[in-house]
Amino acid sequence: AQTVTQSQPEMSVQEAETVTLSCTYDTSENNYYLFWYKQPPSRQMILVIRQEAYKQQNATENRFSVNFQKAAKSFSLKISDSQLGDTAMYFCAFMSYGGSQGNLIFGKGTKLSVKP
């Protein structure tokens, strides 16, 4: 069974600084997707970034980038130039590739606070 672990329950960062959120996962599969979702107090789960495991290049989306280490089963999220609007819960998630199911398996989340 796949598991996703986020070891940092809470983190804080000063506005404009850079912060890295950690995520490790366990799977015996070779093909899968990894995601970071953001959940602000509004409760809406918003996709931040996605990585296909077969791609060696790390995904980037504006101020958000990942460090994907497949051998180490690590998938950290780096937020550059942090903004107050980045304050939210961040969830790392795993999804099998090509299966008949495809449900997401989530970590417990990291609560990020961006301070002015």
Place this chain on the structure above:
Amino acid sequence: GAGVSQSPSNKVTEKGKDVELRCDPISGHTALYWYRQSLGQGLEFLIYFQGNSAPDKSGLPSDRFSAERTGGSVSTLTIQRTQQEDSAVYLCASSLVLRGSGTDTQYFGPGTRLTVL
């Protein structure tokens, strides 16, 4: 375009009552998921619908939980004889299904917060 919508936004009910939660997926998305988010358990998968195939119910916690999807679009999650431990946020998500590569990125609705008194 319109995203995933869910109703009601909040629902308060008494223990033992039945509740229905509704999800409207993104138009054209054939895959639909229900998840439960609770303080103690985090985010848990409940059920998955894909087109006209039989749903994957492997995540449903008990036989008090059921879901249906009519016409391949709107879905209703029903909880019978609610218990206090059913209190949680129920999230719905939808995605496209990519030929030969399973499902694509899931887009979530705003959730329904269920409180069982």
